[in-house]
Amino acid sequence: MYLLKIILLAIFAISSYGAFANCNIKNSQELFNIIKEGHPEIKYNESLEKAYSETLSISSQLPNPELEASREEGKSLEGDTSVTSLALSFPIELGGKRSARKNYAINSTNMNKQILRLSSEDAYIKAILIAYRLRQVYELLPIYKEALDSLNKILKIKLKRKSLSPEEEVEKETLGLATNDYRLKISRLKSEREKISRELSLSMGRDCRISRGSLPLDVDLTKDFSDKNDFEKSAQLLQAKESLNAARAKLELEKSQAFPDMKIGPTLEVERVRGRDYKSYGISVSIGLPVFNLNSGARKKATRELHSSELNHKHVKRHVMIELESEIEKYNTFRESLKTIASRDELEKKHMRIEKLFKRGVISTSMIIESHRQLIEFASTRFEFELGAVEAIWNINKIKGAVFSSKI
Template identity: 30%
Template sequence: MKKIILVILGMHFSFMALGSGEVREHKRNRHIHGAHKECSLPKSTQDIINCALSFHPSVKRQEGKVSSAALLEDKAGQYPNPKISARYVQGDNNGEKTSELETNLTFTIQLGGKNSAKTGTAKAYHLQAQASAEAIKSQIKMNTILNLYRLRQVVDEKRVLAETLMAFEKVIGQLKKLPRLAAEQEASLTLFEIAFEEAKVNESELFEEERKLEHFFHIATGHSFKEIYPYLPRAVKSWPKVSDEGTGKDSPELKKLKSLSQLATVKLNDQKAQAWPDLQIGPSFSVDKDGSEEVKKLGVNLQIPIPLFQVNGGGKAHARSELLRSQRNIKLTRAEENHERYEQLQVYESSTRILSKTLKQDVIEKKHKRIERLYQRGVVSSSTFLDSLKQKDSYLKSRNHRELTAVKALWNIYMYDGKIFEVSL
């Protein structure tokens, strides 16, 4: 009996261990926040960008529109089905039965090039959807690159801020251990405590920003922070030279506007074609019976609207105004982008010039370590040490902001030059 009880207890604990192991395995294998199964784990920074360009929700939604627009060409190429109509009447003529039967088969012939106009409109819709997809991808690539740089900066800022918090805790602890504080020491303790609380608030803000950036990559690529962290871009050491003149290529935005202008052109052609009537023609057959007599007839039926009241002048006028508006938008956007490119070039050159002349972060940290050692020896005052901590954090934020400004300006220039998909990070 004891053996049976021991066997049952052993089986019970074995099943419990197996179940808990399965739960742990399930939690370990479950991907955080819903990854894209289509994206494999990144092996480079470019893999992360390529994944975002393929599987970002905005890109997927526009790809659906492109696929739908591609089917419009098949729809536009369809010809109207023929129609068949029949009429039958019967009566009585002085005791003689009479009847009439008439059948018509009608084919619709679209005059004025309606079919080619519809096909051209469908193709223009497809091209416009593709151009919009390219414009969306260019913005996704820009956002992905900027967020990659910013995520690396946030990681660096969190590390430096953690060192600052440790320094504050250490100094505050040392001052509190003193049996008695002089007036200056008491003031220093208060200042350090206030600075310590401020640093904790800054740490919370950095955590919030980091979560937003992680969320972007969860949505865009499905990858977790740990999966993309090894491939975050390092601080730029050598900035590329940018030409003063553009390449002459169209930006994604200009391509989209040109596709809209092309769509407006074919819509105008379609409205011109709509001014022409549709000819309906086909064979007719009738049978007339009057008593014992029967007469069969074969002929042609024809219908065509008479353009007596209008020739689609309103539709053509509206389509023509839309075409002029689209052409005006192209000119305005081209001029705006040329001016904006010049401004972005000035920002880029100014930012990179400053970054090349200022001290690197590792040099700043070495200098600050020396100030910390001097403070520990009592050579420098508490206020000087406190200022050095704040300056170190402030300098890193300012330098990171300037670096991100330069990166954004550079990729804006690539976008205006129509090179954003040709250049790799």
């Protein structure tokens, strides 16, 4: 039984290894290409878009012809009689109902496509931010661990001493608090790493581990966003525009509903009297009389909805323009700040220089604690600015309608 368990575990391990081996992602661009193709929300939106596209074929359908048949039997002075009637009528939509219905379907479909596009863009941008944050967590963990190791070494030395001065006693307690704080923060970072790793794996549509080498490293701060009027391709603005077009088409559709439909077609009547047939042919025409209802209520409602859509379109256009200006200013602020502060390499050099001074023992315990705290705080602040710059870049791309065409 024990041997069987070992074999089953080995098979599971081999199969798991094979699944992970298929996710050998070389770089961040390949990672985000996989997310574009495999993100569950993006795939769902693409599938739903195809379903919405069928609305046009539904709106183009012609009404089916109607067949009416009746038979009557009885007796007359001339003997047994029977009358058989057949009528085939073809509905004809008057007032341009079919073309109005098609226009409304086209605009409604286009509006829904922009809603789905916006949803897909948001999902993709969220995955990008998660990837950058995961790389930051990978870089923060060693800094915390080195700080914890340094403080633990000093704490162990002080714990071995039999007697401590009041100042050293305070230092020992301070070191204990600092090490416990770092342990908690390391644990929190590890939990965050696992959580966002799973989220990123879910965004890929694959069940695999994501290596650190496949994550984006540096933020591209060479981009120069100067055109503040390039927002016409924004999904949010296009959605408002198509919503306005749909409201106009809806009003035309309601106006067309005021016209009655007409039915026209041939009729045949066969009358049999004492075994002899008498046939009659004709044309049947029927049309509703627009006496009590001209669809005025629906037309008033559509008119008010059109007015609301016009107001919404103006508001959204103004909002998108202001949002683009705001995101460009935000990006420029983050870019200038990141250019002036220490880079990742400079930060590492400072870290190594501080560590050498620690090992030489020329720095007080309080200074060691403060130096590590400032180093971690600086790294966290830099990462916060980097993430802000990344978010601003992709929000600008979203407003410009270039999310899926832009490269990392």
